[in-house]
Amino acid sequence: MGVVSSKTSLANRHSTPTAAGFHRSWYPVCLASDLAAGAPLGRDFLGTRVVAYRDPASKAVVQSAWCPHLGADLSVGQIVEGRLRCPYHHWSFDPSGACAHIPTGDKIPTAARIFTYPSEEAWGLVWAFNGERPDFDVPRIPGADPSTIVYEAHERGAVPYDTWVAVSNGVDFQHLHTLHGLPAASMPEQLEVAGGGIEFRVESPYHLQHGRITGTNSFAQHLRLNGKDLFMLFSGTPIEEGSSRAHFVVGVPNGEDDRLPEVRAMVDRLTAEDAPVLRTIRFRRGLLTASDRHLARYFKYVEEFPCFLPPER
Ligand code: FES
Ligand SMILES: [Fe+2]
CATH class of the missing domain: 3.90.380.10 (Naphthalene 1,2-dioxygenase Alpha Subunit; Chain A, domain 1)
Structure with missing residues (x-):
């Protein structure tokens, strides 16, 4: 299921073992205030690129930015009817990452999906977890909660x-x-x-x-x-x-x-x-x-x- 231990010794090295991916952790994607309704935002992220946008309920969605059709950057696409639409041939992806529409009417390939990171909004930041499911909660600040x-x-x-x-x-x-x-x-x-x-x-x-x-x-x-x-x-x-x-x-x-x-x-x-x-x-x-x-x-x-x-x- 894609879980690999980093296990590499830190002796005399100064970099992260990217061959195994990055650590399974929560990472800030952007400021919550940067994410406007109806406007996708692109960010270079963990050796790849992600797109973030707000779904119709205003929840932040964070997904892989590369279109599985020809690789266009989805962050320069549009949000149409709550779905992320590729700028190139207008394939649309729903908040779960599945391709929901191809304008030509062609059969949608089953592999036509983009990876969707678990996401949360906390402390004024939009966070994404690098994994299929979070292993732990978004970072806490000791002695504080957002209402105090x-x-x-x-x-x-x-x-x-x-x-x-x-x-x-x-x-x-x-x-x-x-x-x-x-x-x-x-x-x-x-x-x-x-x-x-x-x-x-x-x-x-x-x-x-x-x-x-x-x-x-x-x-x-x-x-x-x-x-x-x-x-x-x-x-x-x-x-x-x-x-x-x-x-x-x-x-x-x-x-x-x-x-x-x-x-x-x-x-x-x-x-x-x-x-x-x-x-x-x-x-x-x-x-x-x-x-x-x-x-x-x-x-x-x-x-x-x-x-x-x-x-x-
Ligand atoms: S590259 Fe995205 S629809 Fe063609
Ligand atoms: Fe310091």
């Missing part, structure tokens, strides 16, 4: 690294001190690895950090600093091996909207400090020492993460 915080989503554009390398930041507690200049970092005793994610919690009289990695491309955290709560989520979408598109969400408790710019400025600062390293790193699982034990656990988790390659793409 105000949040805004942003897309940062293309970056020259793999998503799982960027996400390793979330459990690299040393770099919070050395690169970001935060007070000597507190490390959680252990990481909890379950349900398609990794979670940890660190608390002191002065702060709280509750972090969660979902899949290999999203890191979210609830921070309490100086008695104030803030929430952030970073998520990357591979474009192809070695490059990805970055998205982030910032949030504060309901009623504290005026603090959003301050949280956004903090995210911008952390991102700017990480950028020179992430943009130039030739990642390898090198010489890990005792303080790297959580990173080592994360790398093992990535090595074992299952991959998927859609059948029609």
Whole structure:
């Protein structure tokens, strides 16, 4: 059923095993606000291309963008009567991916379908799961649900690294001190690895950090600093091996909207400090020492993460 383990060792390598496909995870496709009714949107995605649009009930649909007839890009087609119509010879595909109409009246080949990714809308983003069915839920932000915080989503554009390398930041507690200049970092005793994610919690009289990695491309955290709560989520979408598109969400408790710019400025600062390293790193699982034990656990988790390659793409 298309499930292949990545299993390849991360030693001395800096790329994802695309021969087996990309990890079975939830990936942001676009901002929810970018998806207008009646207008398909194309995105380069996981080594291929997808088209996203809203069905008649306004639910986001994400499908392979290549027409099975001659390979036209369906994202430059039209939405007609709730179906995606190819710009070339007007074959139409329904939200399940089946070809529903060919204008000539020719018999519709049974193989005339496009792969349909499970999709969800959450945190102001449209997400697609790389698999036939999701293995776990869309990323959560610890300590928050969409009704208890105000949040805004942003897309940062293309970056020259793999998503799982960027996400390793979330459990690299040393770099919070050395690169970001935060007070000597507190490390959680252990990481909890379950349900398609990794979670940890660190608390002191002065702060709280509750972090969660979902899949290999999203890191979210609830921070309490100086008695104030803030929430952030970073998520990357591979474009192809070695490059990805970055998205982030910032949030504060309901009623504290005026603090959003301050949280956004903090995210911008952390991102700017990480950028020179992430943009130039030739990642390898090198010489890990005792303080790297959580990173080592994360790398093992990535090595074992299952991959998927859609059948029609
Ligand atoms: S290429 Fe799409 S209908 Fe011909
Ligand atoms: Fe960082």
